[in-house]
Amino acid sequence: MAATRSVVALVLLVAAGCTDDDDLAGELPAATQVAAITTVTAPVTTTRVPATTLPLVTATTQQATTSPALPDTTAATTACPALTPGVNDIELTAGGATHPVRVFVPSAYTGAPLPVVIDWHGLGSTGPQQAMYSGYESVAESEGFIVVHPTGVANVAGGPNSWQLFPAADGARDDVAFAGALIDELASSWCADAARVYSTGMSNGGFFTARLICEMSHRIAAAVSVAGTFHPESCEPARDVPYVAIHGTEDKVVPYAGGDSTLSSPDSPEELRVFFESVIPEEFNEFARDAGCDANINTDVGDDVIRHEYTGCDGDAPLIFFEVRGGGHTWPSSPMAALTSGALGYTTDDIDATRDGWAFMSQYTLAGV
Numbered sequence: 001m002a003a004t005r006s007v008v009a010l011v012l013l014v015a016a017g018c019t020d021d022d023d024l025a026g027e028l029p030a031a032t033q034v035a036a037i038t039t040v041t042a043p044v045t046t047t048r049v050p051a052t053t054l055p056l057v058t059a060t061t062q063q064a065t066t067s068p069a070l071p072d073t074t075a076a077t078t079a080c081p082a083l084t085p086g087v088n089d090i091e092l093t094a095g096g097a098t099h100p101v102r103v104f105v106p107s108a109y110t111g112a113p114l115p116v117v118i119d120w121h122g123l124g125s126t127g128p129q130q131a132m133y134s135g136y137e138s139v140a141e142s143e144g145f146i147v148v149h150p151t152g153v154a155n156v157a158g159g160p161n162s163w164q165l166f167p168a169a170d171g172a173r174d175d176v177a178f179a180g181a182l183i184d185e186l187a188s189s190w191c192a193d194a195a196r197v198y199s200t201g202m203s204n205g206g207f208f209t210a211r212l213i214c215e216m217s218h219r220i221a222a223a224v225s226v227a228g229t230f231h232p233e234s235c236e237p238a239r240d241v242p243y244v245a246i247h248g249t250e251d252k253v254v255p256y257a258g259g260d261s262t263l264s265s266p267d268s269p270e271e272l273r274v275f276f277e278s279v280i281p282e283e284f285n286e287f288a289r290d291a292g293c294d295a296n297i298n299t300d301v302g303d304d305v306i307r308h309e310y311t312g313c314d315g316d317a318p319l320i321f322f323e324v325r326g327g328g329h330t331w332p333s334s335p336m337a338a339l340t341s342g343a344l345g346y347t348t349d350d351i352d353a354t355r356d357g358w359a360f361m362s363q364y365t366l367a368g369v
Contacts, residue, residue: 080111080191087137092150092185095178096171102127102149103190104137109144115196115362116146116186118179120205122227123263124160127151130202134354135335143358146192150182152204163201163208165230175208176215183219198361200224200353202331203254206245213241213287222361226353227329228254230278231286240291240317242364246353247280248327250345256280256323281308284321291317302350305332320360324348 085107092101106114117140121130127149131137140147152161152175164175186192199209199220206228212220214235222242229245249256253263254276261276288296294312301307304326310319322332328345330337333354337347 080113081189082111083109083191085109092178092182094181095174095176097153097173097178099153099178099182100127100151101182102131102151103186104131104140104147104149105190106141106144106146109191111191113191113193114144114146115198116148116190116192117198117200117358117361118148118150118182120163120199120201120208121149121152121161122201122203122205123162125202126161130205133202133334133336133340134200134331136200136354136358139354139358143362145358145362146186146190148182148186150178163204165204165207165211166232176211179212179216180219194219195366196221196362197366198222198224198358200226200357200361201228202226203228203329210245210283210287213237213243217241218366221366222364224353224357224361226331226357227251229280230275230283231290235286235290237290240314242318242360243287244318244320244322244357244360245280245284246322246324246332246351248324248330248345248348250326251329252345253329254280281321281323284319288313288319291315291319293319296321302348304348305350318360322351324351 083105085105088103088105090101090103092099117136119127119130119134119136121127121133125133128151131147131149136147136149152163153173154160155162155164155173164173167176168174183192183194183197186197187194197220199212200223201207201209203226206225207230209223209225210229211232213223214232214237217237217239220241224244224246226246227248229247247254247256253261255261256279258277258279264272264276288310291310291313293310293314296308296310299307299309301322304324306323306325308321308323310321313319324332326346327348328341330340330344330347331353332348332350333352334340334347337349341347
């Protein structure tokens, strides 16, 4: 119950905009960033605790990576370690910071490499809170994959945890480098199949997933962003990544059509106000243009959701945008929906960002197998 209250308090804080503008520096261009991260090497510790889907799209072909080279999965295949099923808490120092990381191993683990989902939390949240909000560990247990919930760090002292959406001006902190090191750690120590690494996330974590598509397409087999996506001007993925984004039309934190956010004000830095002026569907359209898609087919999914599926994309990479009519800043079918509706808005059950997200991503590998 205490953990549940912490999630509710967190989302109330963020939804109400009770965050100093300077605390959002990690989400803004370099001109507004302040990074002073001390690197501390910490021992790895492990703790054991006791440990429902409609596919979003049917795959017809798998995606193959051409450049850079495919990750080497030989080591994971021949030397998988013994793992403790359930929740394992570790720390990983990389990219200029030490991050707590929650690794969930399904009880069905037999020593063979498993696919892994990295679920990035929203601004001000933590890995354990995101695990409760998305319910990904329950699905990982039933479907037999590893799910990982890392915790970000504050961009300024006393600020909220975050994931960087732009490089730091001084390079002291590099969350993309951390993501790469995390994948390396999962492949070498946790028997993750490096060809089946998937990225998803909520809000700031959804934005960060979009950044990883642009900068780490050779390591991310497929991705799903919830309540946050953008297309950086510098985005040049080495391959077209199968990608789904989900966004509510009544999102007050990350406005669907751009505009005023609960995280900004007239006195906010210009970069922050401009960032929230971005129109979410248009940002996703940029990925479709990158992939050479022709058009999109619109289909109603239940009463709340319109599915915009792009066709004719290069390499048949699926790109699907889910418009949640009346949806708030929420994770569809979240097990915490009833507790967060007052702060974050309406949550639809017409789709399930966790189960449907996994059903979508799990169809694809980097090796095209």
